[in-house]
Amino acid sequence: MKFIHYLEKISKVDIYALLSFGIFFLFFLAVLTWVFKSDKNRLIANSRIPLDDQEIQN
Amino acid sequence: MQLEKFYYDNKIVKAFGYATVIFGIVGMLAGLWAAIQIYAPSASLHYAPTTFGRIRPVHTNAIIFAFVGNCIFTGVYYSLQRLCKTRMYSDTLSWIHFWGWQLIIASAAITLMLGFTTGKEYAELEWPIDIAITLVWVVFGINMFGTIIKRREKHLYVAIWFYIATWVTVAMLHIVNSFEIPVTLFKSYSWYAGVQDALVQWWYGHNAVAFFLTTPILGLMYYFLPKAANRPVYSYRLSIIHFWSLIFIYIWAGPHHLLYTALPDWAQSLGTVFSMMLIFPSWGGMLNGLFTLRGAWDKVREDPVLKFMVVAITCYGMATLEGPLLSLKNINAIAHFSDWIVAHVHVGGLGWNGFMAFAMLYYLVPKMWNTPLYSKKLATNHFWLGTIGIILYAVPLYWAGFTQSIMWKTFTPEGQLKFQFLETVTNIIPMYVSRSIGGGLYLIGALLMTYNLVKTIAKGKFVANEEAEAAPIVKEAHEHTRESWHRRIERKPVTLLVFSLIVVGIGGILEMVPTFLVKSNVPTIASVKPYTPLELHGRDIYVREGCYTCHSQMVRPFRDEVARYGEYSKAGEFVYDHPFQWGSKRTGPDLARVGGKYPDSWHYNHMDDPTSMSPGSVMPTYSWLLDDNLDTTTTGAKIRAMQKLGVPYPAGYDKIANTELSAQAASITESLKKDKIETPPNKEIIALIAYLQRIGKDIKLEQSKTQTAIK
Numbered sequence: 001m002k003f004i005h006y007l008e009k010i011s012k013v014d015i016y017a018l019l020s021f022g023i024f025f026l027f028f029l030a031v032l033t034w035v036f037k038s039d040k041n042r043l044i045a046n047s048r049i050p051l052d053d054q055e056i057q058n
Numbered sequence: 059m060q061l062e063k064f065y066y067d068n069k070i071v072k073a074f075g076y077a078t079v080i081f082g083i084v085g086m087l088a089g090l091w092a093a094i095q096i097y098a099p100s101a102s103l104h105y106a107p108t109t110f111g112r113i114r115p116v117h118t119n120a121i122i123f124a125f126v127g128n129c130i131f132t133g134v135y136y137s138l139q140r141l142c143k144t145r146m147y148s149d150t151l152s153w154i155h156f157w158g159w160q161l162i163i164a165s166a167a168i169t170l171m172l173g174f175t176t177g178k179e180y181a182e183l184e185w186p187i188d189i190a191i192t193l194v195w196v197v198f199g200i201n202m203f204g205t206i207i208k209r210r211e212k213h214l215y216v217a218i219w220f221y222i223a224t225w226v227t228v229a230m231l232h233i234v235n236s237f238e239i240p241v242t243l244f245k246s247y248s249w250y251a252g253v254q255d256a257l258v259q260w261w262y263g264h265n266a267v268a269f270f271l272t273t274p275i276l277g278l279m280y281y282f283l284p285k286a287a288n289r290p291v292y293s294y295r296l297s298i299i300h301f302w303s304l305i306f307i308y309i310w311a312g313p314h315h316l317l318y319t320a321l322p323d324w325a326q327s328l329g330t331v332f333s334m335m336l337i338f339p340s341w342g343g344m345l346n347g348l349f350t351l352r353g354a355w356d357k358v359r360e361d362p363v364l365k366f367m368v369v370a371i372t373c374y375g376m377a378t379l380e381g382p383l384l385s386l387k388n389i390n391a392i393a394h395f396s397d398w399i400v401a402h403v404h405v406g407g408l409g410w411n412g413f414m415a416f417a418m419l420y421y422l423v424p425k426m427w428n429t430p431l432y433s434k435k436l437a438t439n440h441f442w443l444g445t446i447g448i449i450l451y452a453v454p455l456y457w458a459g460f461t462q463s464i465m466w467k468t469f470t471p472e473g474q475l476k477f478q479f480l481e482t483v484t485n486i487i488p489m490y491v492s493r494s495i496g497g498g499l500y501l502i503g504a505l506l507m508t509y510n511l512v513k514t515i516a517k518g519k520f521v522a523n524e525e526a527e528a529a530p531i532v533k534e535a536h537e538h539t540r541e542s543w544h545r546r547i548e549r550k551p552v553t554l555l556v557f558s559l560i561v562v563g564i565g566g567i568l569e570m571v572p573t574f575l576v577k578s579n580v581p582t583i584a585s586v587k588p589y590t591p592l593e594l595h596g597r598d599i600y601v602r603e604g605c606y607t608c609h610s611q612m613v614r615p616f617r618d619e620v621a622r623y624g625e626y627s628k629a630g631e632f633v634y635d636h637p638f639q640w641g642s643k644r645t646g647p648d649l650a651r652v653g654g655k656y657p658d659s660w661h662y663n664h665m666d667d668p669t670s671m672s673p674g675s676v677m678p679t680y681s682w683l684l685d686d687n688l689d690t691t692t693t694g695a696k697i698r699a700m701q702k703l704g705v706p707y708p709a710g711y712d713k714i715a716n717t718e719l720s721a722q723a724a725s726i727t728e729s730l731k732k733d734k735i736e737t738p739p740n741k742e743i744i745a746l747i748a749y750l751q752r753i754g755k756d757i758k759l760e761q762s763k764t765q766t767a768i769k
Contacts, residue, residue: 016324017324017328017331019568020310020328020332020565020568023564024306024332024335027302027306027561028302028303028306031298031299031302031303032299034298035298035299036295038295043294043295044290044294046215046294047284047290047291047294048290049215050137050140050141050217050281050284050285050290051284051285051288051289051290
C-alpha cells in the first residue's frame with residue numbers, strides 16, 4: 001500500500017511544536033512581569049469599576 | 059468637574075433577555091425530544107424534519123447561538139454601558155443587531171429542520187445564513203467599539219477584554235470555517251476536504267466552545283459576580299493573567315477532538331500539550347470567581363443569584379479539569395465517540411452556561427423593573443431542580459459512556475469480540491432514560507423561572523432609560539511618557555483588539571499552515587477515486603439526514619475497532635470528502651468500512667424499518683427515502699463545484715454525469731430486484747445505497763491488489 005508517514009515528509013516538523021510552546025512561554029513571562037510590576041492601588045481601583053455606582057459594604 | 063447626565067438603554071437588554079428565556083426553553087425542549095428519541099425511536103414521528111439527525115442540530119444550534127448567544131448579548135448590552143458609563147453607541151445598530159440575530163435563529167430552525175445543512179457540527183447553517191451571521195456580527199462589533207470609544211471611564215474593565223476577544227475570535231473562526239462553495243441557494247460544499255476539513259472544523263468547534271460559551275460568559279462573571287456579591291473580584295492581577303493565557307492557549311487545543319484519527323500525529327500532540335496547559339488559566343478563573351465570595355458565604359445561603367453562580371463556576375471548574383484529562387490519549391481512547399463526551403459537554407452547558415444565564419436573569423429583572431424578585435422560594439426550588447437535574451443527567455451518561463466503551467473493547471478468551479454493537483447500546487438504555495429525566499427536571503426548573511420572572515415583571519415598573527451621571531475623560535498631559543506598555547493597550551480598545559487577534563491568530567496559523575501547504579502532508583492513495591454522481595447525491599442525502607450525529611466514519615487504530623469494522627482509516631482516503639463526515643459520537647456503529655458489508659436489499663429494508671434487519675435497533679425509520687424522487691437537476695452544478703475544489707473529474711463530465719447516474723441507479727435497482735424488491739431507479743434510497751456501498755471500499759481494493767502482488 002502506498003501509504004507514506006507524514007513525519008518523513010514534512011521536514012523538521014518538530015519546529016512547529018517547539019516554536020508554539022516557545023512563543024507562548026515568552027508571552028506568558030511578559031504578562032507575568034507586567035502584572036507583578038504594575039501598581040497595586042491602581043489594580044484595586046480598576047477592580048472596583050463595576051461597583052462604582054453603588055455603596056460598597058465591607 | 060462637570061458631571062454629564064445620560065441614560066442607559068434598558069429596552070434592548072429587556073429584548074435580548076426575553077429572547078434568552080424563550081430560546082432557552084425551545085432549545086431545551088429540542089434537546090429533551092432528541093434525548094427521548096434515542097431510546098424511543100418512534101418519537102421521531104416517522105417524519106423527516108423531526109427525526110434525530112435534524113432535531114439534534116436544532117438543539118445544539120438553539121442552545122449555543124440562540125440561548126447562550128442572546129444571554130451574552132443581554133449581559134454585554136447591560137454591563138458594557140455601565141462599565142463604560144455611557145449609553146450604547148447607536149440605538150439603531152442595537153435593534154438591527156437584535157432583529158438580525160432573531161431572524162438568523164428563525165431561519166436556522168427552519169432550514170435545519172428542512173435538512174439544509176453543511177454537515178459540520180455547530181456550523182451546520184448554510185451559506186446565506188453564514189453571510190447574515192457575519193453581517194450581524196459586524197453590526198454588533200461596530201456598536202460595541204463605538205460604545206467603548208465614547209466611554210467616560212478611562213480604564214477598560216477586564217470583562218470588556220473578554221467581550222473584545224470574543225468578538226474578534228468568533229469573527230475569525232466563523233469566516234475561516236465557513237469557506238464553502240455554493241451549489242444552490244441552500245446547498246454548499248466545504249472548501250476544505252477530509253483531514254484539512256476536520257482540522258479546521260475542530261479548530262472552529264473547540265473554539266466555539268472557548269470563545270462563544272466560555273470567554274463571554276467569563277466576562278459576564280467578572281461583571282455580575284462582583285455586582286451580586288457587592289465586592290470586587292478576588293484578584294484583578296489573576297484576572298489579567300487568566301485573560302491572556304486563556305485566549306492564547308485555547309486556540310491550540312482543537313486537535314484533541316481528533317486523537318487517534320487520521321490527523322497528523324504532530325498536530326494531535328500539539329493539541330494534547332496545550333489542552334493540559336489549559337487547566338491553569340481555567341482554574342485561575344474559577345478560583346478567582348469562588349474566592350470573590352470569601353467571607354460572603356452567608357449571602358450565598360440567602361441569594362438565589364449567588365447560588366446559581368457558585369454552582370455555575372464550580373461546573374466550569376469541573377468541565378475544565380475534565381476537558382484536559384479527556385485530551386490525554388489514553389483517556390480519550392475510552393471516552394471518545396461515547397456518551398462520556400455528551401455528559402462532559404452538558405456539565406458545561408447545563409451547569410456553567412445555563413446557571414450563569416439564570417443567575418444573570420434573576421439579577422437583571424428585579425433591577426430593571428425596580429422591584430424585588432416575586433418569589434425567592436421559587437428561585438431556590440429552581441436552583442435545586444436544576445442542580446438535581448444536572449446530576450441525574452450527567453452521572454448516568456458517564457456510567458453509560460464508560461460501560462459501553464469497555465464493552466466495545468472486550469474480547470472473549472478465544473480472541474473474538476464479546477459484544478455485538480447493538481448489545482452495547484441496548485445495555486445502556488436505562489441510562490438514557492435517566493438522562494432524559496434529568497434534562498426534564500432541568501427544563502421544569504427553567505419554566506419555574508419563567509413564571510417567577512413574569513410575576514416579577516407584572517408587579518414592577520420597567521425603567522426603559524436609566525439615568526446616570528459621570529464625568530467625561532480628561533486628557534492628561536503626560537500620560538504617554540510614564541505608563542507601561544500594557545497600560546496603554548488596556549486603554550486602547552482597538553490595540554487590544556489587534557493584540558487579541560494576533561494572540562489567537564498565532565495558534566491558528568502554526569497549527570493549520572503545515573497541514574495546508576505541504577501537499578504531501580495528506581498522502582494520496584492511488585486507488586482512492588472521486589465519488590460517482592449517484593454516490594455524490596447519496597452522500598448529500600447522508601449529510602442532509604444528519605447521519606453523522608450518530609455514526610462516525612473513522613476507524614481508529616485499535617485492536618477492537620479493526621476487528622469490529624475493518625482496516626483503520628487513513629488520511630488519504632478522505633481527499634474528496636467535502637465536507638468530512640468523521641462524526642463525533644457513536645450511537646450507531648462506525649460506517650467507515652460499511653461499503654460491501656451488506657447486500658443492497660439489506661440497506662433498503664433497514665432504512666424502511668431498521669428493526670426488521672437488526673431487532674432492537676434504536677435507529678429511526680427513514681421510509682421517506684423510499685418514496686421521494688432524487689433531484690438530478692443539480693448533478694451538473696455539483697460536479698462543477700467539486701471540480702472547482704480540485705476533485706479530478708474529467709473536463710465536461712458535468713454534461714454526462716446524469717447518464718452515468720442513471721446507469722448506476724439501474725444496476726442497483728436490478729440487484730434489489732434479485733432480492734424481490736421492486737422500486738423505480740429514481741428514488742433517493744438508490745443514491746443512498748450507492749454511497750453506503752462505496753464508503754471505505756477504495757482501500758479494500760488497494761489491499762487486495764497489494765496482497766496479490768507483494769513487493
